[in-house]
Amino acid sequence: MADRAGSGTPISFRGIEKRFGGVSALSPVTLDIEPGEFLTLLGPSGSGKTTLLNIVAGLVEPSAGQLWFGEQEVTDLPARERGVGMVFQNYALMPHLSVFENIAFPLRVRKISRADIAVRVKEVLQLVGMLSLADRRPRQLSGGQQQRVSIARCLVYKPSIVLMDEPLGALDKKLRMQLQLEIKRLHEQLGFTALYVTHDQDEAMSMSDRICLMDGGRTVQISEPTELYFRPQSSFAAGFLGEANLFEATLVQQNGHAFLEGAGGLRLGPAPEGARPGSRRTALLRPENVRVLATDESAENEAIGQVSEVAFFGGDTRLTVTLPSGMSLVIRGSTGHGLVKSGRGETLRIGWCDSAVTALPEQSA
Known part of the structure; x- marks a missing residue:
């Protein structure tokens, strides 16, 4: 303060x-x-x-x-x-x-x-x-x-x-x-x-x-x-303070790495410190932290989905992407970054970094 x-x-x-x-x-x-x-x-x-x-x-x-x-x-x-x-x-x-x-x-x-x-x-x-x-x-x-x-x-x-x-x-x-x-x-x-x-x-x-x-x-x-x-x-709190992608996730341990896994095997991000394998948490991913990946780009966490909705707000654009699991994920970013060019029905590869994901406290999952 x-x-x-x-x-x-x-x-x-x-x-x-x-x-x-x-x-x-x-x-x-x-x-x-x-x-x-x-x-x-x-x-x-x-x-x-x-x-x-x-x-x-x-x-x-x-x-x-x-x-x-x-x-x-x-x-x-x-x-x-x-x-x-x-x-x-x-x-x-x-x-x-x-x-x-x-x-x-x-x-x-x-x-x-x-x-x-x-x-x-x-x-x-x-x-x-x-x-x-x-x-x-x-x-x-x-x-x-x-x-x-x-x-x-x-x-x-x-x-x-x-x-x-x-x-x-x-x-x-x-x-x-x-x-x-x-x-x-x-x-x-x-x-x-x-x-x-x-x-x-x-x-x-x-x-x-x-x-x-x-x-x-x-x-x-x-x-x-x-x-x-x-x-x-x-x-x-996550949903009231701005738009939020919330995923029900399970803590998975694989090859010495612990991460949060959503529906359909989607890797969301690293597991919070001290979390128990098999425990369930709610994972938060803000729309502005998701980006559309170019052909030669990669990200720490990736997914493929189909654009189901495009909304243009002038300075920024909002996309709703349907994932293979049937869940929807919202992306919001600067119109200048080319999001507005994405059309309904288009298949996109999207990604986000580990630090963009927040695991909510266990009691809120």
């Missing part, structure tokens, strides 16, 4: 649970978020990520456990006394107020002087690139501009903890990518502790110091983005 001095406040969850009636929405969550860290709660709908965020905000009361901000226990502290900033997907701007007045509102509630309000609102408008639009009403702004105002309103009173619940969910892809970079820049510049909720894997990986992957009200894995992507601890 990036080393950042930061002015953010650490957050600690100690056995936090939530039940709605007889239904468990959160299994016990124990987690420490470091000062100035950007941690994302990632997961499908109903995984418990927004419930956990709302517990931090004080909008939902936990059924059990403790919540700490630094050295202060805040489990029972009212939301208005927690001092956290919040950014929502729906902007939550007041339509009758100007951009300036919307941003100034939390300062007026805190009885900040008029002169200080003017200075602080101007500063934060400059931060989000909205100074020239200070007099406009929300209806005169685009969706991206409205979200910038919402972010500025959150930051104007300098919270040490900022909570963001799907803030980019209503925006188009290009604008989402632009605002991801802007939020990341603001976080690095101001050093607040950020707790961010999204179901978008790319968003989580591009913005976060760490990701807490959730499913069914429990934490599945808490790791840095690269660790979560390349070394997932379960089939769910």
Whole structure:
């Protein structure tokens, strides 16, 4: 994780649970978020990520456990006394107020002087690139501009903890990518502790110091983005963090070499250290790590298959290849590498290196 001095406040969850009636929405969550860290709660709908965020905000009361901000226990502290900033997907701007007045509102509630309000609102408008639009009403702004105002309103009173619940969910892809970079820049510049909720894997990986992957009200894995992507601890994590080729494999020992073998005798890659001969594991092979081999090329692991599907995405191309065993394998790579020239029904020789294969922990097989 990036080393950042930061002015953010650490957050600690100690056995936090939530039940709605007889239904468990959160299994016990124990987690420490470091000062100035950007941690994302990632997961499908109903995984418990927004419930956990709302517990931090004080909008939902936990059924059990403790919540700490630094050295202060805040489990029972009212939301208005927690001092956290919040950014929502729906902007939550007041339509009758100007951009300036919307941003100034939390300062007026805190009885900040008029002169200080003017200075602080101007500063934060400059931060989000909205100074020239200070007099406009929300209806005169685009969706991206409205979200910038919402972010500025959150930051104007300098919270040490900022909570963001799907803030980019209503925006188009290009604008989402632009605002991801802007939020990341603001976080690095101001050093607040950020707790961010999204179901978008790319968003989580591009913005976060760490990701807490959730499913069914429990934490599945808490790791840095690269660790979560390349070394997932379960089939769910492997499949949720990008596209994945997952193979049920058996550890085979032959001529002094141990390797993972898939259906039809397909050699997938070396066996993990300490694995027992005959044991079964799930092997992960990311589509971008498979390549189409030229006639004079070889690879540590090879297979022959027939192209069953070609999808062109502009910068890259996705092929689905059916192997002799009947299993499908996905290849994804730069269009410039010639994948787009592959046609349906064509027979290809494909390959990948040993290091491209990850054997998931035995319990996930």
